[in-house]
Structures are given as structure tokens and as C-alpha cells.
Amino acid sequence: MRGLTTSRVSLTVDLVGPLWRTLPWRALAAAGALGLLVAATPAATGAEPAPWQTLLLLRGAALTGALGLAFLLDDPARHLTAPVPKPRLARQGLRVALVVPLVALWWTAVLLLTPSASRPPAGAVTLEAVAVGAFALAAAALAVRLTDEARPGPFVAAALLLIAVIAPLLAPEDWALFVQAEDPRWSAGHERWAVLAAAVGAVGAGCGTEPLRRRRGRRQPLVRPDGR
Template identity: 50%
Template sequence: MWTVTAALLRPVWRSLPWRALGAAGGLGLLVAGGSRLLPGQAREAALGLVLLRLVALVGGLGLAFLLDDPARPTTEAVPVRRPVRAGLRLALVAPLLAAWWTATLLLLPAAARPPLGAVTLEAAATAGAALALAASSVRFRAEPSPGTGMAVALLTLTVAVLLLPRRWSLLVPPNDPNWAVAHQWWAVILGVAGLVWVTCTPEPLSRRPLKARPPVTSPCGTSGPSRTS
């Protein structure tokens, strides 16, 4: 098992959607780095929080493509189960994702950095939601390339969050009385996303069991081959 999994490292690495991931990563770094070009009076924590939330969304849009694999119908026959293959994709991207998020935090001027733990939780929940959407599409629709549709779904969910009444809003500033409660909900979203990922990565059970073949009836009306005495 471990030998087969290790043998998959190179082909899985090569099959990752690097264009989508690279585009999202580059755009996120540009958004964070662009804050240093703003006038000094504009570099405040409120603006930094908006920029980091935008960066987190961009990263989530990239992760929506993580399970894209046009060759999935031919790779289903490999002796490694889908949870291992999907987990391997995530394990290969996770260190790069952590380094990318750290770089975006460092690119922000110190005066523009909001509470980093809380905004990192928001980013993790956004990433988890993107992965959960992709995993559910692969599970229930057997979609080889769910990225585009799931990116649109993530954008739709983001718009829905933006339209929530203020007392239920998840995108509150640090000085808002609902800051702590909002991040409790972000933690719930992250937990639910993880549960959906674990539930949806296994292969679906066979929907159509094989039917037993009817017995062959001989011309004499008896089952099986006819005998001559």
C-alpha cells in the first residue's frame, strides 16, 4: 500500500491544477502586496482585514479546482482508494498553501494587520468550504473537473454571506461586539467542511447490483443442456 502510494507522488504532483492554483496564488500576493503602495493614512487594520478576506476568497477559488482530474475515469482502477488519492493531493498542496498565506500576512504593513489568528480561521474555513464543494461534486456527480462550477458556487455563498443582516454577519470588524460569536461560526463552518470532505471522498457504492443470469432452457423445456440417451 505504502509503496503504491509513494509511486503515485510524481503523477499526482504532475496532475495537480497548477494553472488555477498558480493564478490564485499570484493574484492573492498582488492584492496583499498592493497595500504597500497605498498612502500611509490608508494603511489601517480595517483595510488590511478587507484585503486579507479578499485574498482568502481568491485562495478558496483556486482550491475549488484541487480535485480536477480529466483522467479520473481511467485512474479509478488504480489499487489506491480515492480518499488516499484526494488526501495526497491535499497533502502536496498544504505546505505551499501555508507558505503562501504566511507570505500574504507578511506583505501587509504591520499597521494594517488585523488579529491574525481570527483572520486565519476565516481563511481556513473558506478553503475548507471550497474543498468540501469540490469533494461533494465528485461524490454525487462523478464530475472529473468540478472546479469551475464549484468556484461559482463558492462565489454565490460569499454573496449570500455578504447579504446577511448585520446582527448575523460573519464579516464583522474587530471592534464589533459580534466578533467573537462570528468566529465561533467560522469554526463551525470549518468543522462542517472537514466532515463533508471526509464523507464525500470515498468512492460511491455501486448503485446497480449485478443481476443473476436466467437459466438456459433447453428446447425440451428443462433447464440446462439437453441430454440424449
């Protein structure tokens, strides 16, 4: 058992380098830079935004970061790495684990760039960002599972952007997902954000499992009693 655990850890460590090199750094860097620019708009222009404007900027930055995460599971060598003796869920989880510290630093910078006087509660808006990012990753995992596309990122990002546009219009008013910080429904709305983040995280993990391949039935040759 100890040797098996050691071999698994060794295999995981050996995968870190190849996975690090195949991460979509251009998409992640572009989304990160754009998100920082969105958050830094008031400081760059000298404006003093109202609380609802600052919240809108933070939500825009979170969406921009999620668009970058939509490319995280893109793997040009996907069909070559399929035979690797490491489950897909583990490989995808390792990709996420490699990026999470950088995303955390990026989001901290986003929060610090927004004016503190009009900044909404950091914990609540961070929960929204986590839910949106988890949704992007779950959508990417679903695309990988349902298609043979090595780079589903562009499609996933486009779908995420479309959903972000129509979700405020279609979401039930009782859910209060997109209310302002001074709204009495703010706390209740973020309880739903927490449930949403957990749900899409579970969906993403479920999509990371290897699909069961259907075995094609093969006709067995008819063997006569005489062996012919």
C-alpha cells in the same frame, strides 16, 4: 500486517509523483499571484489603510486563494485512475497534503504584505481563511462525487464566488461572521468560523468516499427440472 502496511506506504509513495504532475498548477499559481497582489496593494500604492480596509483585503486574498483550491481535485485522467487500488479519499487527501505546505507559506506572505499597524489578529483571520478554503475543497469533493466531470473546478469556483457575494447578505446577524476586529462579537463570530471549518471539513471527507454502485439486477435463466 507489517507487510500490508509496507505495501500501502509504498503505494502511497508511488502515487505522489503522478498526483503531483496532475495538480492544477496554473489555477493555483494564478490564484496565489492574485491574492498576493491584493494583499500588497497598500504597500504598492503607499496608502495607509484603516483596519477595516486591511481586513477586507485579507478576506479578499483568502477568497482568491480558495478559488484556486476549487480546482485542486480536477483530474483529467479521473476515469483512468478510478481502478487504482487506493481509495478516492486517500487520493484526494494526498492532493491536499501536497499543497498545504505551499498554501501555508503563501498565506504567511499575504499576512506579511499587509500593513502591521492596521492588521487584524492573525489567528482569527487565518481561521476565516481556513474555513473558506475548506469550503472550496468540500464543494469540489461534492462535485466529484455527484458528477462524472473530470474538471469541475470552473463550476465550483463560480459557485463559491456567488456564495461569497450573497453570504454577507443572507447570514443571520447573530452569527457575526463578517464583523470588524473592534466589534464585541469578534470572538463569538470566530467560534462559529471554527465550527464552520470543522463541519465543511467533515462534509468534504464524507464526499471523498467511493459511492456504492447500484448493481443492476440480471434475470437468471429459468432452469427446468429436466435441466433444459
